[in-house]
Amino acid sequence: MTITFLGHGYVGLVSATIFADLGNTVWVIGHTPEKIENLKKGIIPIYEPGLEEVAKRNIKAKRLLFTLDYDKAIPASEVVFIAVGTPPKDNGEADLSIVFEVAKKIGQYLDGYTVVATKSTVPVGTNRKIKEIVESVRPRKAKFDIASVPEFLREGQAISDTLNPDRVVIGTETKEARSVLVELHKPINSFGVLTTIETAEMIKYAANAFLATKISFSNAIAYLSEITGADALHVLEAVGLDKRVGSAFLSPGAGFGGSCFPKDVKALIAIAKQHDYEFSLLKVVEEVNKQAMQSIVTKAKKMLGKVEGKTVGILGLSFKPDTDDMREAPSLYIISALQKEGAKIKAYDPIAMENAKKLTSGVTFLSNSYEAAKDCDLLIVVTEWNEFRQLDLEKMKSEMKNPVLLDGRNIYDPKKAKQIGFTYFGVGR
Numbered sequence: 001m002t003i004t005f006l007g008h009g010y011v012g013l014v015s016a017t018i019f020a021d022l023g024n025t026v027w028v029i030g031h032t033p034e035k036i037e038n039l040k041k042g043i044i045p046i047y048e049p050g051l052e053e054v055a056k057r058n059i060k061a062k063r064l065l066f067t068l069d070y071d072k073a074i075p076a077s078e079v080v081f082i083a084v085g086t087p088p089k090d091n092g093e094a095d096l097s098i099v100f101e102v103a104k105k106i107g108q109y110l111d112g113y114t115v116v117a118t119k120s121t122v123p124v125g126t127n128r129k130i131k132e133i134v135e136s137v138r139p140r141k142a143k144f145d146i147a148s149v150p151e152f153l154r155e156g157q158a159i160s161d162t163l164n165p166d167r168v169v170i171g172t173e174t175k176e177a178r179s180v181l182v183e184l185h186k187p188i189n190s191f192g193v194l195t196t197i198e199t200a201e202m203i204k205y206a207a208n209a210f211l212a213t214k215i216s217f218s219n220a221i222a223y224l225s226e227i228t229g230a231d232a233l234h235v236l237e238a239v240g241l242d243k244r245v246g247s248a249f250l251s252p253g254a255g256f257g258g259s260c261f262p263k264d265v266k267a268l269i270a271i272a273k274q275h276d277y278e279f280s281l282l283k284v285v286e287e288v289n290k291q292a293m294q295s296i297v298t299k300a301k302k303m304l305g306k307v308e309g310k311t312v313g314i315l316g317l318s319f320k321p322d323t324d325d326m327r328e329a330p331s332l333y334i335i336s337a338l339q340k341e342g343a344k345i346k347a348y349d350p351i352a353m354e355n356a357k358k359l360t361s362g363v364t365f366l367s368n369s370y371e372a373a374k375d376c377d378l379l380i381v382v383t384e385w386n387e388f389r390q391l392d393l394e395k396m397k398s399e400m401k402n403p404v405l406l407d408g409r410n411i412y413d414p415k416k417a418k419q420i421g422f423t424y425f426g427v428g429r
């Protein structure tokens with residue numbers, strides 16, 4: 001099949017690459033000439049493990065093609081996926097301006113029969129508006145259907161998630177669109193949920209809101225465990241063993257961030273409000289998440305005594321491991337709160353430092369964990385990159401001015417850290 005993706009971010013580029021690798025001809029339409037020229041040469045603008053290799057292979061085979069021109073890609077395509085960003089507006093609603101802008105351009109270039117499918121996370125009713133926009137500009141002869149195909153990939157594991165997702169959700173209103181999308185997804189090893197457009201749109205928000213709720217629930221239990229003397233890690237492990245609950249996402253830490261959970265929780269609260277429903281549960285999920293980040297700052301202040309003039313090392317900046325994505329990363333909150341108190345910040349992240357530099361000021365970025373720890377009064381693990389798990393803690397301790405370790409992701413054995421001579425604090429134990 002010949003298909004097109006609008007957007008070459010974490011979702012668009014990964015999905016386009018995988019569909020090309022499965023034998024389709026895939027066009028990717030961008031809007032920045034420099035990025036499109038780089039992509040044609042195999043220069044990938046995001047960090048995603050394994051992506052570059054598969055993308056280069058398909059660029060070479062001329063199955064993965066990049067362009068700025070709609071007329072090159074759209075008329076030839078049976079399916080056009082919208083995978084552009086839907087960032088939050090100040091009032092929490094999803095900003096759909098890019099989605100509608102590209103929908104208008106897609107509509108103008110349709111030829112024959114095309115399925116216009118949305119992968120971006122959009123509120124219920126958005127695809128109906130896309131239909132109106134496309135309908136208003138399409139050439140007379142062109143026929144089209146809309147579809148909602150929400151994306152569930154996780155940054156850092158996006159390639160395997162795209163090839164083996166837990167489910168593929170396909171929301172359509174005609175048999176023709178459904179059969180085209182089912183055919184396209186046949187090589188993907190997954191459970192298919194074939195449903196209506198509105199249901200597909202809502203599934204994505206419900207899934208992310210539920211996962212965010214699990215994280216905030218874990219952080220609330222962690223907070224109470226610390227006060228009562230329980231070990232939240234054991235508590236949540238035992239809770240997760242119940243098949244009705246499941247163990248994933250039941251680990252306390254420095255709070256959730258990233259481009260999806262904070263934004264999608266906000267958007268679902270806003271969707272509810274538009275329909276006169278106060279989604280109190282999700283408001284608390286947001287509040288507990290802020291408390292989880294603040295709790296790291298409060299502990300740091302307690303451990304440092306006077307913060308002014310002290311040096312704090314930060315290990316891990318991206319919102320989670322294996323990505324360079326800094327959007328809504330807890331590290332940003334923690335760094336800025338400690339800087340306000342007068343702390344000097346040194347930081348190291350294996351991949352995200354270039355992006356972090358654009359979002360912070362006054363931070364000294366170092367090229368490894370030991371350099372980041374040098375002369376620090378406190379070291380905080382904010383992101384659980386694998387390379388931090390096997391650090392030589394003796395060496396880390398010897399680099400530091402005061403061996404105080406705040407393990408915001410519970411990656412170290414507290415007993416071992418204490419034996420080495422660290423003053424150690426984790427989350428929830």
Ligand SMILES: NC(=O)c1ccc[n+]([C@@H]2O[C@H](COP(=O)([O-])OP(=O)(O)OC[C@H]3O[C@@H](n4cnc5c(N)ncnc54)[C@H](O)[C@@H]3O)[C@@H](O)[C@H]2O)c1
Pocket residue numbers: 006007008009010011012029030031083084085086098101102119120121122151152153154155259260
């Ligand atoms: N990142 C994730 O893990 C993830 C997972 C599932 C769903 N989603 C959803 O998928 C959507 C995209 O997310 P993302 O993380 O890939 O975003 P992103 O910011 O990484 O990518 C957005 C892309 O849109 C492109 N774009 C912006 N304006 C454009 C225009 N006028 N014309 C053409 N392209 C334009 C950008 O260049 C960029 O390539 C969002 O709705 C997001 O909520 C993201």
